[in-house]
Amino acid sequence: xxxxxxxxxxxxxxxxxxxxxxxxxxxxxxxxxxxxxxxxxxxxxxxxxxxxxxxxxxxxxxxxxxxxxxxxxxxxxxxxxxxxxxxxxxxxxxxxxxxxxxxxxxxxxxxxxxxxxxxxxxxxxxxxxxxxxxxxxxxxxxxxxxxxxxxxxxxxxxxxxxxxxxxxxxxxxxxxxxxxxxxxxxxxxxxxxxxxxxxxxxxxxxxxxxxxxxxxxxxxxxxxxxxxxxxxxxxxxx
Amino acid sequence: xxxxxxxxxxxxxxxxxxxxxxxxxxxxxxxxxxxxxxxxxxxxxxxxxxxxxxxxxxxxxxxxxxxxxxxxxxxxxxxxxxxxxxxxxxxxxxxxxxxxxxxxxxxxxxxxxxxxxxxxxxxxxxxxxxxxxxxxxxxxxxxxxxxxxxxxxxxxxxxxxxxxxxxxxxxxxxxxxxxxxxxxxxxxxxxxxxxxxxxxxxxxxxxxxxxxxxxxxxxxxxxxxxxxxxxxxxxxxxxxxxxxxxxxxxxxxxxxxxxxxxxxxxxxxxxxxxxxxxxxxxxxxxxxxxxxxxxxxxxxxxxxxxxxxxxxxxxxxxxxxxxxxxxxxxxxxxxxxxxxxxxxxxxxxxxxxxxxxxxxxxxxxxx
Numbered sequence: 001x002x003x004x005x006x007x008x009x010x011x012x013x014x015x016x017x018x019x020x021x022x023x024x025x026x027x028x029x030x031x032x033x034x035x036x037x038x039x040x041x042x043x044x045x046x047x048x049x050x051x052x053x054x055x056x057x058x059x060x061x062x063x064x065x066x067x068x069x070x071x072x073x074x075x076x077x078x079x080x081x082x083x084x085x086x087x088x089x090x091x092x093x094x095x096x097x098x099x100x101x102x103x104x105x106x107x108x109x110x111x112x113x114x115x116x117x118x119x120x121x122x123x124x125x126x127x128x129x130x131x132x133x134x135x136x137x138x139x140x141x142x143x144x145x146x147x148x149x150x151x152x153x154x155x156x157x158x159x160x161x162x163x164x165x166x167x168x169x170x171x172x173x174x175x176x177x178x179x180x181x182x183x184x185x186x187x188x189x190x191x192x193x194x195x196x197x198x199x200x201x202x203x204x205x206x207x208x209x210x211x212x213x214x215x216x217x218x219x220x221x222x223x224x225x226x227x228x229x230x231x232x233x234x235x236x237x238x
Numbered sequence: 239x240x241x242x243x244x245x246x247x248x249x250x251x252x253x254x255x256x257x258x259x260x261x262x263x264x265x266x267x268x269x270x271x272x273x274x275x276x277x278x279x280x281x282x283x284x285x286x287x288x289x290x291x292x293x294x295x296x297x298x299x300x301x302x303x304x305x306x307x308x309x310x311x312x313x314x315x316x317x318x319x320x321x322x323x324x325x326x327x328x329x330x331x332x333x334x335x336x337x338x339x340x341x342x343x344x345x346x347x348x349x350x351x352x353x354x355x356x357x358x359x360x361x362x363x364x365x366x367x368x369x370x371x372x373x374x375x376x377x378x379x380x381x382x383x384x385x386x387x388x389x390x391x392x393x394x395x396x397x398x399x400x401x402x403x404x405x406x407x408x409x410x411x412x413x414x415x416x417x418x419x420x421x422x423x424x425x426x427x428x429x430x431x432x433x434x435x436x437x438x439x440x441x442x443x444x445x446x447x448x449x450x451x452x453x454x455x456x457x458x459x460x461x462x463x464x465x466x467x468x469x470x471x472x473x474x475x476x477x478x479x480x481x482x483x484x485x486x487x488x489x490x491x492x493x494x495x496x497x498x499x500x501x502x503x504x505x506x507x508x509x510x511x512x513x514x515x516x517x518x519x520x521x522x523x524x525x526x527x528x529x530x531x532x533x534x535x536x537x538x539x540x541x542x543x544x545x546x547x548x549x550x551x552x553x554x555x556x557x558x559x560x561x562x563x564x565x566x567x568x569x570x571x572x573x574x575x576x577x578x579x580x581x582x583x584x585x586x587x588x589x590x591x592x593x594x595x596x597x598x599x600x601x602x603x604x605x
Contacts (some may be wrong), residue, residue, distance in 0.1 A: 016387040108393035193445040226547035
């Protein structure tokens with residue numbers, strides 16, 4: 001991060017949406033820049049370093065996916081996409097292009113902030129932060145490759161560790177089925193969705209207190225999986 | 239309703255006026271043709287050329303439909319019989335060939351009139367579909383953007399210390415958000431229903447753990463379930479299913495919403511997922527208002543709402559209809575049962591299971 005206060009760039013054509021996003025991020029001590037179209041947004045990214053980009057998919061001048069692609073061609077800055085419901089394929093495509101996560105309109109500020117913080121943490125971890133990811137009873141140490149639940153070390157197969165490792169690197173953010181299949185089983189198995197579903201069930205039996213009602217390894221239907229964040233576990237049970 | 243009747247009268251009046259002008263025009267055409275034939279009478283045998291009257295009949299049929307066409311045909315028969323078929327200047331007709339001509343006029347009038355009406359209706363329907371598509375598109379954008387602003391702004395207000403620490407204002411801000419979210423759900427239901435009727439459901443099948451569908455649906459409806467005792471039982475070794483998880487999750491969400499809506503706070507709602515023969519069954523059971531036999535027969539109908547709840551519990555009668563459309567699009571089926579009024583309700587989905595894929599035994603799975 002460039003300063004104590006993270007800088008977020010909001011790219012959205014609706015002034016009312018920009019207004020509440022600005023207020024919400026400023027309440028959480030972010031420095032907020034905004035842009036009302038893709039062109040202005042892309043210009044803003046080159047003018048000054050930002051720590052996070054929040055981009056609406058339905059911009060008037062350029063498709064949101066073009067922004068994701070262009071930014072990713074030279075920067076690993078976290079990108080969160082504001083999307084609409086009912087298009088899982090679109091979300092998967094954006095994530096594959098390099099977006100870090102998405103929230104579906106209408107969304108609450110807390111959800112967007114949680115996804116944003118998770119993406120920011122991934123960035124800090126990449127530059128030498130704490131190598132351990134902790135979610136409730138689960139600890140995944142990315143440096144020593146040790147995984148433990150309530151302090152007891154788990155025996156995991158190399159593939160099981162690989163899957164948890166990828167999810168932990170993106171802890172709090174979604175990882176697509178395709179990405180996991182490619183990274184764990186290889187490109188040949190990218191359509192073997194049933195491998196992944198059964199495998200996740202196996203891992204849940206090792207890390208969840210009730211594997212049929214997981215609280216740590218969560219499902220994003222039609223898109224992928226996500227490790228919960230500590231803040232989600234702290235919330236009261238329903 | 240009143241507006242509907244008045245609208246019908248106006249449109250009936252308008253179409254009567256249009257018919258009259260078509261009849262007028264075709265009778266005028268008929269008169270012109272008669273004059274032309276009369277002028278040719280001395281140079282040609284016009285007794286067989288009366289077939290030319292079909293021009294006027296076709297015109298009336300295409301522009302006005304069956305009734306103007308038949309009226310024109312009758313007038314054409316009269317003109318042909320009177321002016322051209324022997325005995326001339328007499329309505330009687332001697333030659334049987336000419337009688338066949340006359341029958342032909344009527345047949346052409348009726349058939350063409352019907353065809354033309356059919357084409358016109360199809361055209362109107364097509365325009366209606368285009369209009370509906372355009373409405374769906376603009377409704378989803380025009381209503382969603384303000385709703386996103388309302389939900390988002392309320393959520394920011396709720397987090398600001400000034401509101402969060404004010405016991406009077408905080409619940410108001412929460413109501414704004416919750417009601418806006420409810421409105422969003424209603425709009426989504428209307429859009430789903432319109433889509434089902436206009437273009438049908440197009441499922442995107444993928445492998446999915448039935449337990450994941452159950453947990454996501456519960457998570458989405460957690461706000462509605464806050465007042466109830468929730469029991470969730472997902473069998474640990476359920477087979478995977480291959481279907482569109484989003485459709486089944488939405489459908490299950492409708493069942494959960496109904497269970498919460500039609501049972502009193504504090505009562506229990508049980509959600510189970512288990513194997514049932516060669517299907518996976520997902521069931522939602524409540525201890526609520528139950529159903530009479532009549533209600534059990536009709537709950538899957540579009541817009542059906544029991545008279546018992548119409549005035550007391552809000553709803554559009556779309557939820558279960560949408561749920562069934564989504565589940566059947568995934569080759570599943572639905573079932574609802576209640577022992578009787580105020581005895582609770584159990585609604586189930588049965589989802590097909592493909593033959594075992596035997597993942598665990600494959601070497602690539604976890605070597």
